[in-house]
Amino acid sequence: MGVEFLWGGRVTGLDSSGVRIDGMRHLFRWLVGADGRDSAVRKWARLNTRGGRHRRFGFRRHYLITPWTDMVEVYWGERCQMFVTPTGSEEVSVSLLTSDPQMRIDRALPHFPSLARRLHGAATLTTELGAVTAFERARAVVRGKIALVGDASGSVDGIAGLGLSLAFQQAIFLGEALARKDLEYYQAAHRRICKIPTRLNRVLLLMSESAWMRRKVLRLFAKSPGMFGALISLHTGQRAPEELKAGEVIDLGWRVLWA
Numbered sequence: 001m002g003v004e005f006l007w008g009g010r011v012t013g014l015d016s017s018g019v020r021i022d023g024m025r026h027l028f029r030w031l032v033g034a035d036g037r038d039s040a041v042r043k044w045a046r047l048n049t050r051g052g053r054h055r056r057f058g059f060r061r062h063y064l065i066t067p068w069t070d071m072v073e074v075y076w077g078e079r080c081q082m083f084v085t086p087t088g089s090e091e092v093s094v095s096l097l098t099s100d101p102q103m104r105i106d107r108a109l110p111h112f113p114s115l116a117r118r119l120h121g122a123a124t125l126t127t128e129l130g131a132v133t134a135f136e137r138a139r140a141v142v143r144g145k146i147a148l149v150g151d152a153s154g155s156v157d158g159i160a161g162l163g164l165s166l167a168f169q170q171a172i173f174l175g176e177a178l179a180r181k182d183l184e185y186y187q188a189a190h191r192r193i194c195k196i197p198t199r200l201n202r203v204l205l206l207m208s209e210s211a212w213m214r215r216k217v218l219r220l221f222a223k224s225p226g227m228f229g230a231l232i233s234l235h236t237g238q239r240a241p242e243e244l245k246a247g248e249v250i251d252l253g254w255r256v257l258w259a
């Protein structure tokens with residue numbers, strides 16, 4: 001396809017016609033900022049994210065243990081959640097998301113006794129790594145010949161489990177937009193792609209902060225697995241938001257209140 005990759009190259013400068021990579025200047029017709037949450041391209045193009053970003057901290061470590069389920073398990077606690085993902089025949093990945101900068105996996109485990117019991121005595125395979133996870137949106141994702149994609153264009157909190165999926169969906173539309181030479185097409189698609197995940201992310205963060213709401217929602221889901229399934233289908237894009245009738249949304253609100 002005539003693509004030249006500059007693996008490991010670092011963009012160190014930008015101006016209206018070119019980028020500087022490891023001291024060499026490269027001209028561009030289009031510039032795609034796919035450089036993550038702290039995107040230099042976004043800052044340079046003044047496509048800053050909206051104020052009020054919601055930041056939390058994420059950690060993960062792998063354990064040598066036979067997975068006890070083929071599902072992803074989500075544990076909800078006070079100001080933190082833990083996720084268990086089977087990642088091999090003898091390996092599980094354990095992640096923590098928290099708003100407490102002091103918390104780490106070992107300090108969080110006592111909040112989740114059933115998980116702590118499962119992991120008790122299991123050797124760790126990796127060291128604990130951490131990163132900031134943020135919920136933030138860019139006002140616009142295109143300007144002139146520049147487009148942002150993935151976390152550079154705004155990110156959802158790790159709790160949504162959607163960051164990669166959004167980036168891939170956006171990339172497909174960005175490819176089409178470049179073929180049409182029409183970045184507004186991408187801007188419109190980006191808004192559409194992010195609308196429902198953004199709303200669901202707000203609800204999930206609200207649940208993480210309110211024990212009252214968390215209890216109500218989880219009680220309702222335990223009573224109505226069908227409803228939980230329907231919301232997961234919406235969350236993962238298997239069900240189109242248009243299919244959700246207004247009556248269903250109001251009914252869901254009432255059911256949460258009465259749960």
Ligand SMILES: Cc1cc2nc3c(=O)[nH]c(=O)nc-3n(C[C@H](O)[C@H](O)[C@H](O)COP(=O)(O)OP(=O)(O)OC[C@H]3O[C@@H](n4cnc5c(N)ncnc54)[C@H](O)[C@@H]3O)c2cc1C
Pocket residue numbers: 009010011012034035036037040057058059131132133134149150151152155157158159160161162163164165167
């Ligand atoms: C704690 C945590 C948990 C998460 N959990 C999930 C999950 O369960 N499921 C999910 O789908 N997503 C999850 N995410 C989100 C997911 O990791 C991101 O959405 C995804 O990595 C975004 O990809 P990206 O390519 O846009 O950005 P990044 O992965 O950040 O990649 C950007 C790249 O640009 C490079 N770069 C930056 N600046 C320069 C420069 N000047 N020159 C050259 N290169 C540069 C960086 O080195 C990096 O390689 C989680 C994120 C966090 C922090």
